[in-house]
Amino acid sequence: MRVSSQKSSSATQPVAKIPTRKRGIERVAKLLDAAAAVFAEKGYKTATMTEIAQKAGAPIGSLYQFFPSKDVIADALVARYMEHVGGELDGIRSAAAGRSAQELANQLLDVFIHHAHERSLALSLLDARWEQPGLRPGMLRFDLRASIAGIVRAWRPLLDDGDVQLLSVFLLQTMKSLVQLHDDKGYPGRERVLSEWRRWVAGYLAEIGH
Template structure:
């Protein structure tokens, strides 16, 4: 699993010891902030190593280049978003009204984007320039689709597995795209797009879930 994760993110290898894990985490934290503040193109691996207070050789033990660092950041964002949804209490979610259920899903996603501004800032800069990112994004969507399909089946039983998968696929792609686009807008319109995303999801689910 660790080897596959390293390959998919572009890392040379995954850190196994606690000290190495802390060092990689520090490198990623510093790189994330530099990419936001200075921009991806104007940030060097030397600057990242200096900010993380690690020898440049230590950085290259794990990352062959800046692209690999961005790939590792993408994997970290993916894991954190997945954990956000795993923290939602299944029993509580199953007892919500459909409107409240929709609010919880959309608000969780929107709050994640707000908590991690680098997710949008960095990937807008490197979009289309790092081939490995597409595979990471696809894997992230696949995980979210599985999570949402399972949540939907717990919330409202009676549909076929293929239906839950198709509904989840549609919602993950639609919600992700709309909320991603909202991040480039002024705050007032951004909030309006969040509201419209909820309206869209609610209407869509109502067409499948005949609520008593």
């Protein structure tokens, strides 16, 4: 299953222009990387378009050629994250059948660990541009939950829908938590906490999934 990253473009919503020539493709990649770095360092509001362009070695006009507004560049970054994670989840799903609960748990937890920074960036970008924090991130959650539900179904095809939903919500939430525990270096017994967490997630997975 593919996590949707296409803009539904129902109206004349501004979207990133897709570069056609080689030079443009390279430039867009550079711009996105620069934007990710600047947003991560400064936050959405504090980051400036000028700094993004400078960091990418591009004139400000070129930045606006491809990303007609600050919002569009943030959206593009979120979409890129969704594609990365979506791709990995696809891989896990196609190899889910026959795995042990601990193997599956570890694989899922590692996806989030692996993209921890990208994820926290995406969340902060979503948050900073939405009045009611938590509403828009909900979209993100929705897609991922569906993806994870697909994995659970591939892993245990006989599970009923309620249990699939329960497990997918549970897994998503514990993945997020593990990232937080993983990123925080400032508490004692960190190693033990992390391995306990993995054991505990696998235990719950095994309990519900037989």
